Each structure stands twice: as structure tokens, then as C-alpha cells.
Amino acid sequence: MQPKKSYNLLLGIFIFFGIVIFALAIYLVGKKQNLFTSNVKVMAIFTDVSGLTVGNNVRFSGIDVGTVSNIRILSENEVRVELSIQSSVMPFIRKNSVATIGSEGLMGNKTVTIIPGTMEKRMLTGGDTLTTIQPVNIDEILIEIQKSSENIAVVSQNLIDITDRIKVGEGVFGKIFTDTSLTVSLDKASRNVVMITSNLNKISERVSQGEGILGKLLADTAISVNLGEASSNLIFITENLEGITDKINRGEGIFGKLFTDTTLAQNLYQAGQHINESSEELEIITRNLNEITEKINSGKGLINKLIADSAFADSVDMAVIRLNRGIVSVTEASETIKRSRMIRLFSKKKKRPEDNKSK
């Protein structure tokens, strides 16, 4: 047997270190659950906690800052989750921070994730209630996946039908894959495209060398100067037009009156009506004239004779000549009579020959 003191010492050391290891384990587990740090209780109310249990972690910006300390049902659609959060983190959790329920990986435990708010809002204090976002339910995701898979099945069936139709040469795509003439046409088209592109290449070369109108446009600076001047002139013209239209809008000038003066428009309207009436009367006159001229042309009436019958014209001419001679003779005779004394004796107007002359 060993000396008493020796085994007592060794036994003491053995038990002491055993207790130390146990205490260390308790500390590590307790530290994880924030038992040895100052904590603040904060509330969050969810409709569905999705399997969250007491002891699950609380994460803020991806860091474990606390644990779920209590879960209590308030009503049929309200579950209050009490979060125990380290006091040292509280200054960073603002009033508009949002809590949601997440998961530690695909198969991990549930966590309460606090999404940071803005620093303008006030700091969250003990007993405050965080705004919450309802977590995404796995069942809902599965339902969506099921719907999507059903849609995919329909789409794939349609694709099968389409490919079957293509396979038998139906439709445009069927022609593409089965019709050899189409490939020949495409071949020709591609050759044409090659030619067109080569032509375009040549054209672009010529243009780049300054040949032709396009070349001039691109290379000749004088044209560009002229175009610049033309554009400035256009600007000037448009400015003038703008001024004119302004004046017209203001009612200045004839056009302004035309567009703005209602009395002028009324007068013009009346004038137009008068013209219309006059034109109707003119139409009647022209119709009558037309009838007259038709009659004249047909050889009826005196005027026709005057116009068309040269013998009559000659006779008329002769008659006029004779009449003229007669008138002259009568005039001379009357003058002779006037001058005769016999007549003057019986004439009442013999004393006032000036008055008769004026009349």
C-alpha cells in the first residue's frame, strides 16, 4: 500500500481536475446559451414559428447574439417569441429592425434572424417588440414546386408534340429540318448574302475613300459646312416662322385677323354668301346668254343677221350711211330753218338763244 499522503494527494488532484473539466463543459454550454452574459429581453410576434423552439439561436447580421428564451401562444394566429439578446449588441439593433425565422442550413435548427434597421431610428430597448416578417413555409414552396413540375410536364409534352411534328416535316421548322430544297435556297440565300456583304464592303471602301454622295458627305468638309449653314438657316427660318406664328396667334396682320378677328370672318362669310348668290345669278345669266348665242348661231333673229349675214350688214351699212346723210341733210335743213327770220318771229325762244344752247 502506498503512503497515505501520497494517495490522498493524487486522489485530490484526480477529483479536482474532474470537477474542473465538468465546470468547463458547463461553462461552454452555458456561454453558448448566454447564461454568463448580460442579456435583454425583446419580443417578436409571429403568425407561425415553423418549429422554432426554446434555445434556438438569434442571429443579427449573421452573428449569434442570443437565444430564444420563451415561446407563448397569444391567440389563434399570434405567437409571441421572447428573445434573449446580449446587451452589447443592443446599440446596433434599431427600432425598424425586422425579425424573421430562418434555418441553419438545409437540415439545421431554426433561427430567429434580425435584419438590421437604419441608424436614424432609435435603439431597441428591453421589452420592445420587433417588427416581423412571416417566414417562407416549406410546404408552400413544395406546393409551388409541384405546380411548376406540373407545368414542366405540360411544357415537355408540348415539346414532344412539336418535335414529333418537326420530325415528320410539318410547319416551318419541319421544312427547315426535312426539306432539302429549302437548304438549297438557304445556300443560295447565304451566297447572296455573301455577295451583298462583299458589295457593301466595296461600297463602304468607296465611301471611306470619299467617292460618291455618301463619300462626299462623310469626307467633304465643305458639304458639312454647307449643311451646317443650311441647318443654321433652317433654324433662322424656324425662328422667323415662330415669330410669325406668334404674331398670328396674337392677331397681328392680315393672317392674324384671319385667324383671330371674328367680325372679319363674319364679313368674309357674308361676302362668300354674296359671291355664291352672284355666282348663281351669273349662272342664270350665262345660261340665258348661252341660249341667246345658240339662237344667234342657229341663224335666228336680228342679231344673227347682224353678225352672220354680210349682205344684211352691207345693206345696214348702206342704210346707216344713207341715214347719216339724211341726218346731215336734216341737220342742215334745221339749221337753215333756224336761221330763217320767219321761223324766228314765231319762236318763243328767240330772246333767250343761250338757254336753248345750254339745254
Place this chain on the structure above:
Amino acid sequence: MLSFSTRVFKQKIMRTTGQDEGFTAQLKDFFVDFGSLARFTGKVIRELFKKTTEFREFLRQAYYVGYKSLPLVGITAFILGLVLTLQTRPVMADLGAEAWLPGMVIVSIIREIGPVITALIFTGRVASGFGAELSSMRVTEQIDAMEVSGINPVKYLVVTRVMAATLMVPVLVIYSDGIAFIGSFFGVNIQSSITFQLFLKNAFDSVHFYDIIPATIKTFFFGFAIGVISCYKGYYTDRGTAGVGLAANSAVVSSSLAVFVIDLIVVQLTELII
């Protein structure tokens, strides 16, 4: 009227001489044995709470069953942690959950493997010793001599041993868990690289108080059961040298069985409570 110990001796003599055989007789023996054990346990508990204790003998026993068992328990625990990690690793790697390996191993060790394996090793080393020691004392009439000389043999021999076993098994389990944890760390680092800090974090992220507390409480029951059963087997052994071996063997077997039965009951109770 025959005393309790005399009746037990008589039953065992009848069994060894073939006077009472058959299934019914064996069943009767089992229940008699069980009842005797219960009475013995009650006697030990009564003695345990009496003021006068053999504290020096208790310390001596604690030293031998606790401290002296540490190397064996330590080596076993280290290998256990290492092997458990290496065996679990491929499955976890297939699942893409290698980060969970430390947590899974440490929870397995703390909740189940550490206490049970340590208790079994303790049984193998200590229960056999208790059984052999007490049975040889019985065979050589040392216990009778103690009774004659006015020393309470149950108090001096049994209570000290039961107390030592009850208190040392939990301490050994704590060491066992700690050493297995280190073994697991080596196991992880054999095929990959992980810092001790990260390993510690990953491991203790999965550990909760409801893993540690029930597992620690049940180790007291393990120690008590091992101590009581092995002392009972040795205390009431047959007269003769063959009885010493039988007592040692029976102590180990019965104690091991008791460890598993207690483990089953504690696990069920834990599930009900937590």
C-alpha cells in the same frame, strides 16, 4: 431463526450440490437473489446515512477505484473518440455535413457512449476486484472475525466501497468524455485540418444542458449499482476457493447487466421529462 446471510448460504449450497434444480427452482433462486440484493441494498443505504463513516477507508477505496482506473479509462476513451470519429466521418462526408462531425461525436460520447463504456470498464476492473476481495474475506472468515470483534463489516467493507464507486464513476466519466473529445479532435485532424477553437465551437454548438445533466446523474446510479452488486456477490459468496472466482465473475456480469438496465430506464425517464 436463521440469519439473512445464513439463509443465502444455505440456498447456494443447495444449488451447488444439485439438491434444487430445474427452471422453477432457478426462477425461484433468481427472485430470492433479487430480494436478497434489495435487502442488502437497503442495509447499505441505512449504513450510508449513519453518522459514523469509515472516511479513511473510503478515501483509500476511492483512490484505488478512481485514480487507479484512470489510465485504463483514459486510453479506452481516447481510442473510443478517435475511432468513433473515423468511423462516422465517411457517412457525414457523404451527406456533406463534415462540419457536424464534432457535434455528433461529442453528443454521442456525452449522452451515451462515455458513461456506458466507462461504467463497463469500471465494472471489469473494479466490480471483479470487489467481488473477489470480499468473497476471499468471506472464505477466509475475515468478515466473521470482524463481526465477532464488534466491527460492522457492512459499514467498513461495503459502504466505503459503494460510496467510492458511486462517486468515482461520475469523475471517471467526466475524464472519459474529455479524453474522448481530444481523441475525436485527433480523429478529425487525421484526414482534414481543423483548429481546436473551431472544433470546440462546432462540438459545443450541438451540446445542451439536457445532454450533460441526465448523463451525469445516471453515472451516480451506475457507480452505486456496480458497488452494491459486486459487494453483494462477494459478501455472500460460497465457502471455498471456487466461490471466489464465481463471485468475481458473477459481480462483473451482474453489474454490467445492471448498467444497461439502468441506462435504459434513465434514457426513458429523460425522454419523458425533457
